[in-house]
Amino acid sequence: MERKFVIGLIIAFMVLSGCSSDKNKAESPASTAAASAETQASSVSPSETPAPELTIAPTPAPKKLSDTEAVALDYVNIFLNGSDSEAKKTFITDNVYPDAQPLFQMIQSVETPDDQKLKSPQVLESTHYSDEGGMKVEAVLIQGQKASNPKSELIVLISDLKIIWATDSSDQETFGEARKVFKEPVPEASISTVPAPSEMLREIRNFVISDVWNEGFVDIHSYINSGTSSTGQSLDINFTVEQLAKTMDKKKEYDSYITGLDSKYDSLKQVWTKLSSETDRLYSLVQQNPPKANDTTANFDTGIFNQYLEAFEKEVDAAIK
DSSP, rough: OOOOOOOOOOOOOOOOOOOOOOOSOOOHHHHHHHHHHHHHOOOOOGGSSSSOOOEEEEOOOOOOOOHHHHHHIIIIIIIIIIHHHHHHHHHHHBBBBBHHHHHTTTTOOEEEEEGGSSEEEEEEEEEEEOOOOOEEEEEEEEEEEETTEEEEEEEEETTTEEEEEEEEESSSSHHHHTTOOOOOOOOOOOOOOOOOOOHHHHHHHIIIIIIIIIIIIIIHHHHHHSSOTTTOOOOOOHHHHHHHHHHHHHHHHHHHHHSSSSSGHHHHHHHHHHHHHHHHHHHHHHHSSSSOTTTTOOOOOOHHHHHHHHHHHHHHHHOOO
């Protein structure tokens, strides 16, 4: 991120000149007025003397970043805060660890809400870090401003200039453990009250089962085949589709959350990637071909979705034990 500092230097020069006349000649009115003004000025008391202008110190130069720190800051400015999907796509290809790229690609088209963007980000510190599995990486601590927290922090883990993952205080367990390796004091306002991962994963599981499946895909599937809901009742299909659109907006938040989980959730994250992609595919079919009752030509097959959903439920159960 480039910062430009413009320092304007204004120098005013006042040149005073005058002509003296012969001592024997009478002074002109202008000369008399000038002399009078000079006399008055010399008689002003010290307390009446105008205060000298304050000199503004120049803004200090920005911290020189290492290559690793620069990648971490680009993650915030380009991927987290940015709105250019092509720039995000390029960033993932060039700066994200290959195994982690599918997770980042899943949310590359999602623009972070303005109140969740990390504004005025700056690198506070970077250091070496080893996780529970013994993986050694470089950790970069970044601080910025959010609507809810003027000193919000983010930690980006990088290996060989490739981002592995990033975490903030919304993931108390992961962020709290990584935060311990930094010397920079923890701001009082940086501790979040967001639920622990176990609670969030339960919430996401229930969301997929209830909102995506029970109130969305299963009713749409039934309506296409029989003209009724999955329980055999009449169904306002347009209302169902409208509600599903809201559900898909909510899903974007969960996509982002799961992407930010650390490596110990890798198995769960891989299953979620498949489940999320299949969810997007089915919703795309609904958008392209609005559901019609008893439509024998429709191909709204939910089999793969249910396969991934069952696997995700097992992963969540294992993660929250």
